[in-house]
Amino acid sequence: MPQFLDAQSADFEAQFQALLSAKREDSPDVDDAVAAIIADVRGRGDQALIDLTAKFDRLTLTADKLRISAAEVDAACAEVSAEDRAALELAAERIRAYHARQMPEDQSWIDDAGASLGWRWTPVSAAGLYVPGGLASYPSSVLMNAIPAKVAGVGRLAMVVPTPDGVLNPLVLLAARIAGVDEIYRVGGAQAIAALAYGTDTIAPVDKITGPGNAYVAAAKRRVFGKVGIDMIAGPSEILVIADADNDPDWIALDLLSQAEHDESAQSILITTDAGFGQAVAAAVDKRLETLERRKIAGASWRDFGAIITVPDLATAVALSDRIAPEHLELCVAEAEALSTQIAHAGAIFIGSWTPEAIGDYIGGPNHVLPTARSARFSSGLSVMDFIKRTTLARMTPEALAAIGPAAARLAQSESLEAHGLSVQARLDRLNRT
């Protein structure tokens, strides 16, 4: 059973606080092991990758086999059914079209003082994409990470994916090909992150690493951060649905379960203006849990972290939603569009009952890599912006320097940074002499 909360009950605030601060993830402390793996890869390069892959993935490689060859990718892609290929291609096309609109423009202008100012965006030269192995090896994640990088103009995109016992995932390789990934290596874990960050003879180093992974991968990303850029460290998935009584309880139940089935630590919350509807959704969830393939995972998530909150009005729902700052927010209410404009903190909003969150996981167009654990208060989902960076530009004329230079010299003096002031003053002196 999930928790049932009533926003008008006396102890609601305490219950809601407890819900907000529930510790859902128990990260094992693997930092020492990861530090040793990184040091090993830095020291021994390819040979460390070969040894660690034999150990963790039960796969014997030689340096020339670290990279998955074009022929192997060809062969794997040929195994994919026409329907799956068409679905991946439609998803890729829609994700590409959405992200293409994110490219910001360079700017330049001349201001009143005569100074030329502006900035220019440039892509990261090389990026690395981590793809988990096994059950969590999702072709959709390959598209969601690789396409923004390629839209941004990243010249070299290297993917790493563990292949336990040597088994390749055809859909993952096809997604990589469709997305334009340039190189694919059959290595995973902290050793793959180390290789991307520091390079080996076979794998050239990259500047930025993105993609999900287990505790080892997350710890390795934290460790190499600074040497390279990384994306966020994702926590377990979350969904918040705000729904009125004019919804099919089964639809809402399935939407809640679509996050719950990811992970026993996932969290699904329903906020509704109708307590009876909340009960109906709870019953629909229970019914679906009888047959769902992943009922063990989804059931545990729903039991331990699920919640149904009854609120007196939608304004209260919005206020609670902003305190949760959900990764995914579904608005299944009559005036969903208008309500969406009142939301201040959410990773992604799915507007109206015809927009199940799962559409956004695959094919809507927006990215499915989104801020978890209330971090939508201060961060955004993955985008083209993660693969570009801004260089600011300034150019003074002698006149512009004459206009604003004295203030700079004054401020430098007030901060006791004499050379700063002199570097301006020496130029001003030349102007004054002529």
Add this chain to the structure above:
Amino acid sequence: MPQFLDAQSADFEAQFQALLSAKREDSPDVDDAVAAIIADVRGRGDQALIDLTAKFDRLTLTADKLRISAAEVDAACAEVSAEDRAALELAAERIRAYHARQMPEDQSWIDDAGASLGWRWTPVSAAGLYVPGGLASYPSSVLMNAIPAKVAGVGRLAMVVPTPDGVLNPLVLLAARIAGVDEIYRVGGAQAIAALAYGTDTIAPVDKITGPGNAYVAAAKRRVFGKVGIDMIAGPSEILVIADADNDPDWIALDLLSQAEHDESAQSILITTDAGFGQAVAAAVDKRLETLERRKIAGASWRDFGAIITVPDLATAVALSDRIAPEHLELCVAEAEALSTQIAHAGAIFIGSWTPEAIGDYIGGPNHVLPTARSARFSSGLSVMDFIKRTTLARMTPEALAAIGPAAARLAQSESLEAHGLSVQARLDRLNRT
């Protein structure tokens, strides 16, 4: 003496690699001490701040004195000279005008399938700004951090600044007032970061923390990251000047020294097409070092990390510059504007001999918080973007879901995420029935 390198010499690559990888910063390991301080502030709140401020800043406070009152700010601001005030106001106005242009626009459109897509930008609700005490307490940094936050629309901006022995810095307080800082607290160190992240009775928690600080502050920011957002952890300052022989060696010497005087770990590099000019700059640096107030710091930086590199042509200069990915890049060459477009990786570019880097530290308009330690390969300077976040939006119509839903259901199936598929299929089934 700085290093002299010649890009055409046989051992250049090894020397350049050594320059790139020189370890300039020795961060003391203060992580355990910082963890204890954070735990203390989380446990004891204001009283921990009071005790730690007594210990580290030799200042006895009560909870009602943690915040610097408006009257105190008034009194301190009144001490500032009219010239300093005017300089700060001009700087603020120019920084505000530059950053106002960074605000991105929301987007929404309807695509071919009939899906409404887009995104919306919203500000972080509350931000915290750390300002160091003592010598590194720079009013210009207050402007550079606070103004982007306020331009972004941050509702509550709380500043923390240690005041050792109770001494207030009038220029810092005036800069805070001009920039629109809402609250100022006289606490510093890891305890101030902990208070901003977790809150105390007096200091409400924030969502994002920016601003420079010592090793304790940096370690505390790393530790609270995730709970709140943080800006980059800045390393020692750097400047790269690319200059031809048509420059006054003294101007270039002062530009190099303006970074060297920040910190013994700062790095100043000149790349020039004229070896004789390089020698002239080296002589000019030595001459300035005879009298510079901060000659001890600047001299150590120049001796230990300074370099003058002679190149055969500007194309080589550009290539080396991109490998350095400098925080600050000055282009003092004839066709500086054209050359700037060839640079792929730099935090900020100062174009032409009339644009000393120090202009950008104070008054140019662009931000002076910039990526150090080669991180301009993958990150950008502080901007309005650091204080806003994107919520992606999607709205399907029944027709749009009919068009793209089947592909989503197919992909969900291929990833063995049954509830994902069912949440789409249940809606498609309704359409098929009607």
